[in-house]
Structures are given as C-alpha cells and as structure tokens.
Amino acid sequence: xxxxxxxxxxxxxxxxxxxxxxxxxxxxxxxxxxxxxxxxxxxxxxxxxxxxxxxxxxxxxxxxxxxxxxxxxxxxxxxxxxxxxxxxxxxxxxxxxxxxxxxxxxxxxxxxxxxxxxxxxxxxxxxxxxxxxxxxx
Numbered sequence: 001x002x003x004x005x006x007x008x009x010x011x012x013x014x015x016x017x018x019x020x021x022x023x024x025x026x027x028x029x030x031x032x033x034x035x036x037x038x039x040x041x042x043x044x045x046x047x048x049x050x051x052x053x054x055x056x057x058x059x060x061x062x063x064x065x066x067x068x069x070x071x072x073x074x075x076x077x078x079x080x081x082x083x084x085x086x087x088x089x090x091x092x093x094x095x096x097x098x099x100x101x102x103x104x105x106x107x108x109x110x111x112x113x114x115x116x117x118x119x120x121x122x123x124x125x126x127x128x129x130x131x132x133x134x135x136x137x
Contacts (some may be wrong), residue, residue, distance in 0.1 A: 021037045027071055028060045028079035030115075038113040055111050063111070072127060079118050083110040107131070 022099045039050045063069035072080035089108045092100075109131050114123045 023064050023069060023071060026136075027078060028064070030058050031060050031071065031081045032057055034078065034081055034113045034115050035111075037116045041116075059111070068125075070131075072123065074118075077115075079115040080113065080123050080127055082112040082131065083125050084108070 035050065035055055042049055042052060060069060060081075066085065068083050068085035068087075070082055070084060071078045084107065086105060086107045088105075091108075109128065112124055112127060114127075
C-alpha cells in the first residue's frame with residue numbers, strides 16, 4: 001500500500017487500491033491538462049522540453065496499461081502526475097558521454113508534472129520522495 005502524502009496542510013492521496021493503480025480516461029484528460037500547463041510554463045521559460053507533442057494521451061494510456069502511471073489527487077481532483085517503474089528503460093539503452101556504473105536493476109521516474117494551482121508548495125518533491133520509497137511497498 002502506497003502511503004498518503006501530507007503536503008501544505010492538506011492530505012493528498014495516490015490512487016492505488018490493492019496495490020493496483022486505478023486510473024480512467026477522465027484521469028488522462030486531467031493529466032493532459034496539467035501537462036499543457038507545464039508545456040506553457042516551459043515555453044515561457046524558453047525550455048524546449050515537451051514542446052513537440054510529447055507527452056500525449058497515448059503515452060499516458062501506455063503508462064496506465066503498464067501500471068506505472070500515478071496521480072496525486074486532492075478532494076477528487078488530480079493535482080499531480082508521474083510515471084514510475086523499476087525496469088530497464090529503452091531511453092537509457094544508449095548513453096552519450098558516459099556509462100552506467102553497474103548492471104543492477106534501477107527505477108525510472110518520468111513525466112512529473114504539478115497543477116499550476118499547487119505549484120510552489122513542494123508537491124513535486126513529495127512525489128519524488130514517494131517514488132523513492134515505492135519499491136519497498
């Protein structure tokens with residue numbers, strides 16, 4: 001069971017039941033809204049990440065099917081999202097200007113985004129901390 005996270009005087013929950021993530025197409029719409037906010041923020045900061053149609057709904061649906069997509073919600077509203085898995089990630093098959101220091105299993109965290117209404121309250125850091133303890137649950 002993944003624990004609740006206490007953030008800025010509110011209890012925020014990760015939607016996980018019986019150790020199975022339960023997300024719907026409506027969640028994907030809310031996740032995409034948060035991603036669009038992040039894309040706009042990065043564009044305004046002249047950061048080119050997520051400016052080419054990625055991530056899109058298909059990416060989130062794929063994450064959900066692999067049971068690696070998580071949402072953070074407050075009072076039933078999705079306010080944060082991230083992907084987490086302990087797996088070999090194809091993204092890191094070829095590393096430029098470096099190399100892995102071992103062959104042990106590793107975890108990946110992707111697509112971390114927080115709703116603008118709660119930005120600056122430490123939720124992103126809380127999600128990363130929660131992901132860090134998830135392999136132990």
